[in-house]
Amino acid sequence: MSAAAAAAHDPGPEQLFERVRELSMVHTLVRGLSGPVGSDGGGRGGLLMFEGAAGLGKTSLVDATRRIAATYGTTVLHAKGGEREQGRAFHVVRQLFRRLLVACGETERHDLLGGWWDLVAPAVGLAPPAPAPDGEGGDGAAPDPQGVRDALDWLMAGLGQRRGRMVVLVDDAHWADRESLTWLESFARTIEATPVLMVVTRRPEEPTPNADLLGELAGLPGIHRRDLSPLSPPAVSAMVRQRLGACSDEVFCRTCHAATDGNPYVVGQLLGEVVDRELKPTAANARHLDTLAAAIVGRGMIARLERTGSAAVGIARAVAVLGADATLGRAAALAGLDADAAVGPADRLRAVRVFGSGEQLDFAHPTIATEVYRRIPPQARGALHARAARLLIGDGHDEAQAAAHLLATYPSGDPWVVDRLRAAARQDARAGAPDAAYRNLLRALEEPPFGEERTAVLYELGLTAFVHDPRAAIDHLYSALAGTHPERPFRQAIVLRLAKALAHDDRMAEAVRLLDAEARATKVSRGRLRLQAEHFLWALFWVDDGEAHARARRLRSLAGRLAGSDTTERALLGMRAWYGVVRGDPAVQVIAYAERAMNPPLSWVDEDWGFEVPVLTALAFLYCDQPERAEACFLDGIAELEARGWRGTHLAFGHTLLAHIRYRQGRLAEAEAGARVGLEYADRLGPDAPARWYAVGTLMQVLMAVGRLDEAQELADRYGYGEPFPQAVVFPVPQVVCGELHLARHEYAAAVEDLTAAGTGLDARGSTNPAWCPWRPYLAHALLPTDPAAARRVANRAVGQAYVFGAPSALGQALRAAGQVIGGAEGLAKLGESVRWLADSPARFEHALSLVEYGAALRRAKRITEARLQLGAGLEAAVRCGAEALAARARAELIAAGGRPRRAYRTGVEALTVRERQTAELVVGGLSNAAVARHLAVRVGTVQKHLTAVYAKLGTDRAGLADCLEAAGFTAPGSAPPASRARGGR
Numbered sequence: 001m002s003a004a005a006a007a008a009h010d011p012g013p014e015q016l017f018e019r020v021r022e023l024s025m026v027h028t029l030v031r032g033l034s035g036p037v038g039s040d041g042g043g044r045g046g047l048l049m050f051e052g053a054a055g056l057g058k059t060s061l062v063d064a065t066r067r068i069a070a071t072y073g074t075t076v077l078h079a080k081g082g083e084r085e086q087g088r089a090f091h092v093v094r095q096l097f098r099r100l101l102v103a104c105g106e107t108e109r110h111d112l113l114g115g116w117w118d119l120v121a122p123a124v125g126l127a128p129p130a131p132a133p134d135g136e137g138g139d140g141a142a143p144d145p146q147g148v149r150d151a152l153d154w155l156m157a158g159l160g161q162r163r164g165r166m167v168v169l170v171d172d173a174h175w176a177d178r179e180s181l182t183w184l185e186s187f188a189r190t191i192e193a194t195p196v197l198m199v200v201t202r203r204p205e206e207p208t209p210n211a212d213l214l215g216e217l218a219g220l221p222g223i224h225r226r227d228l229s230p231l232s233p234p235a236v237s238a239m240v241r242q243r244l245g246a247c248s249d250e251v252f253c254r255t256c257h258a259a260t261d262g263n264p265y266v267v268g269q270l271l272g273e274v275v276d277r278e279l280k281p282t283a284a285n286a287r288h289l290d291t292l293a294a295a296i297v298g299r300g301m302i303a304r305l306e307r308t309g310s311a312a313v314g315i316a317r318a319v320a321v322l323g324a325d326a327t328l329g330r331a332a333a334l335a336g337l338d339a340d341a342a343v344g345p346a347d348r349l350r351a352v353r354v355f356g357s358g359e360q361l362d363f364a365h366p367t368i369a370t371e372v373y374r375r376i377p378p379q380a381r382g383a384l385h386a387r388a389a390r391l392l393i394g395d396g397h398d399e400a401q402a403a404a405h406l407l408a409t410y411p412s413g414d415p416w417v418v419d420r421l422r423a424a425a426r427q428d429a430r431a432g433a434p435d436a437a438y439r440n441l442l443r444a445l446e447e448p449p450f451g452e453e454r455t456a457v458l459y460e461l462g463l464t465a466f467v468h469d470p471r472a473a474i475d476h477l478y479s480a481l482a483g484t485h486p487e488r489p490f491r492q493a494i495v496l497r498l499a500k501a502l503a504h505d506d507r508m509a510e511a512v513r514l515l516d517a518e519a520r521a522t523k524v525s526r527g528r529l530r531l532q533a534e535h536f537l538w539a540l541f542w543v544d545d546g547e548a549h550a551r552a553r554r555l556r557s558l559a560g561r562l563a564g565s566d567t568t569e570r571a572l573l574g575m576r577a578w579y580g581v582v583r584g585d586p587a588v589q590v591i592a593y594a595e596r597a598m599n600p601p602l603s604w605v606d607e608d609w610g611f612e613v614p615v616l617t618a619l620a621f622l623y624c625d626q627p628e629r630a631e632a633c634f635l636d637g638i639a640e641l642e643a644r645g646w647r648g649t650h651l652a653f654g655h656t657l658l659a660h661i662r663y664r665q666g667r668l669a670e671a672e673a674g675a676r677v678g679l680e681y682a683d684r685l686g687p688d689a690p691a692r693w694y695a696v697g698t699l700m701q702v703l704m705a706v707g708r709l710d711e712a713q714e715l716a717d718r719y720g721y722g723e724p725f726p727q728a729v730v731f732p733v734p735q736v737v738c739g740e741l742h743l744a745r746h747e748y749a750a751a752v753e754d755l756t757a758a759g760t761g762l763d764a765r766g767s768t769n770p771a772w773c774p775w776r777p778y779l780a781h782a783l784l785p786t787d788p789a790a791a792r793r794v795a796n797r798a799v800g801q802a803y804v805f806g807a808p809s810a811l812g813q814a815l816r817a818a819g820q821v822i823g824g825a826e827g828l829a830k831l832g833e834s835v836r837w838l839a840d841s842p843a844r845f846e847h848a849l850s851l852v853e854y855g856a857a858l859r860r861a862k863r864i865t866e867a868r869l870q871l872g873a874g875l876e877a878a879v880r881c882g883a884e885a886l887a888a889r890a891r892a893e894l895i896a897a898g899g900r901p902r903r904a905y906r907t908g909v910e911a912l913t914v915r916e917r918q919t920a921e922l923v924v925g926g927l928s929n930a931a932v933a934r935h936l937a938v939r940v941g942t943v944q945k946h947l948t949a950v951y952a953k954l955g956t957d958r959a960g961l962a963d964c965l966e967a968a969g970f971t972a973p974g975s976a977p978p979a980s981r982a983r984g985g986r
Helices: 003-007 020-031 058-071 091-103 106-124 145-163 178-188 211-218 233-244 250-260 264-276 284-294 298-306 310-325 328-335 340-351 366-374 378-394 399-406 415-430 434-446 452-465 470-482 489-504 508-521 525-539 548-559 567-583 587-597 612-623 627-644 649-665 668-683 690-706 709-719 734-744 748-765 775-783 788-805 808-822 824-839 844-860 864-881 884-896 914-924 929-936 940-954 961-967 978-984
Strands: 046-051 075-080 166-171 196-202 224-227
Touching: 020 046, 020 058, 020 196, 020 224, 046 058, 046 211, 058 075, 058 166, 058 196, 075 091, 091 106, 091 145, 091 166, 091 178, 106 145, 145 166, 145 178, 178 196, 178 211, 178 434, 196 211, 233 250, 233 264, 250 264, 250 284, 264 284, 284 298, 298 310, 298 366, 310 328, 310 340, 310 366, 310 378, 310 399, 328 340, 328 378, 378 399, 378 415, 399 415, 399 434, 415 434, 415 452, 434 452, 452 470, 452 489, 470 489, 489 508, 489 525, 508 525, 525 548, 525 567, 548 567, 567 587, 567 612, 587 612, 612 627, 612 649, 627 649, 649 668, 649 690, 649 844, 668 690, 668 914, 690 709, 690 734, 690 884, 709 734, 734 748, 734 775, 748 775, 775 788, 775 808, 788 808, 808 824, 808 844, 824 844, 844 864, 844 884, 864 884, 914 929, 914 940, 914 961, 929 940, 940 961
Parallel strands: 046 196, 046 224, 075 166, 166 196
Antiparallel strands: none
């Protein structure tokens, strides 16, 4: 840069006028980061947003915040949104983290990111995305976006542990890319639990594609928002006198304010012009100010630019198009100049304050870049972007970076553009940015491609859209299907993905019929078998399947001929096991099919198959009274999901159904904690996520088991858990869970209505096994007050069905219900039989229920000695399960029988209440007391009270809590809340 150009700029930072309150707030918030992380009143993070029109000083406040943070020894992460870079995935995230991570050594980087390296390295620009596998599935599977966000949370937690307090600065957030904004908004929701201050600036009036995310960010509770106003006349006068001297005339100062409307940027530029023209700040010269101000923005600025010459205009346009990709050589090439010939025009642009004073080619203010860009004729602008894309590819940059320019070009039927956009889409998808991939593919479709390439683009659009919009995926996949020949192998892949999209959009009937028709039309035997397998899978989730009985017979016949030689055959064997569960085939037969399906184990991260079949196969073990085998399958599956970064729908189902397994075992405290984790994952998927139905239903069942009926009702009300029920099969069956809650609250008529309606639908599909859905035992209890005879019939039928299935837990539960509704000597005998069956089962809570019911019936029959024995055993079993309401009832019955209940456990894990167990588990998971309080929706003092009790009962302190729980045989699930866990400990 020439000396003349440098002299035209004031090198020092300008004083901020009329921003005392904003700077005071920054000081307060940065100071508030001090203190031990997670301690009460210390280490609290915050979110500060500066809003205002262009030129009001938002960037100056960001720079001031950076200086203030430095005085407190705080680490600063800084990024700036760019108008040309809005479509470039993770552009802001990379600015925030890449500089700091590159400065770390290789060992420190890998230690910092740990097992998250593969997920987060592409997002922050440390490594390219993993290459796509040759076929579907395999080690190159793309992570879901939530997994990448969790990895970024983990990175922030690691940086916090190493660097302490941090300030995250995001300037011009209205131009930030969607992927970065989504993470920032998610992270900001829990920022108070971290020693991190996030400062964001935006123009509220700027129309951008991501305005919805900024609106959500601005609406978060606890945010500090400052709306910047133009400077007052006294403030402008102070600026003038600071720059031009204390003798500046008052008329001159007032005219400066009027000419600039108090906009600090325009005032500064105007004063620079005054200095350049050597005008004295007198009243006589005030008449020139309006003309000078008009040349700073809008048409005046363009005229000023054009006076620098055509070469300079070309360079300015090239930099406006290139944005963050601008270098002198690249801008010169785009403008049609030699690099040496571009130096002079660039200096002239600095001299007239179109470019900034730094060595990097950048505009002095974003408004200038916007104005220059918008003045380029549209066709010329598109051509420049096309050339920019080719320049980037030629310089060795990847397609994802070039795609930001290709998106701004006009369609021309260029195969090169289609190829580059498809490649960019693959890179974005494998970096965890399916939205960006989708944008690239839509633009590729507009080019347009022809023939089979068009079908391939439509198919890829369907795959990408499936992540965020199954309905759009369905449209694209139907279009792809229409363009492929019936005998092409590619057709099967389209049909399979289309069926999955239909199923996830609750269109089970359409999915099943599509697959069935395609299987019948396919001539290749292995292809037909694959389509049949998928057809049987989605039929499992079809509530109104009128051909369920015929379909079950077909599957039985088919499975009997399979050897399990490949994944398709083993998936069919797994589905045969699950059909056996819901229809009540003998458990030994079900287990045999499940064992064959899982030898070797089915993968949860096979993109070609999904995780539904291994999940159902694992649950088959559960209902056949092998919960340890089921739990091992789920723990392995969850580990697969987390390693691959699939932390959305898959992980929500994984944690929820693992909680269901522990509920069936009677491990109620662990089940509640796991169900809450599953619900938190499901909540992150949105209000319409099917995973919510599973998580809410499971959590309601656990809450009912421990006797917290009001909490279960409040949960149902909060999530709208009731009619209209889903059109897809959900377990636990929502209508049955609602009936169970009505029954527990003695609302018998409502219970009968819900259970009868649910049972009618289940029977119609042949889903009669009480082990899977015990609606008949519940209905028997609900009918007893008004129709005892019907109650006995229903209960006896449940016993008969349970005998056929043969699982002790199901038989014991059905016998208990029969014993309760039949009464008398026969009922007492059935209750005794229920206790004996459940004693040999892994269902500890069901065993505790039967012990207490049997003991109470013995007391009423005056068999006091036996009653005391059963009630004492029932009390101990209830306490071990954490079933506090059942334990209270057992104590009352034991006292009524003249017994003296043993004192509840005073020490050991068994002595912990449900809340104490939950608190201990979350602390072991790495959460601070404040974070535990937020997760459990209690006060911090309550958490401390629970921890005091935990330490007293276990004889340990916080440091030894994890070892103590492990030594006692208490298996704590990975149940720290997903967002908090990543920031609470490593």
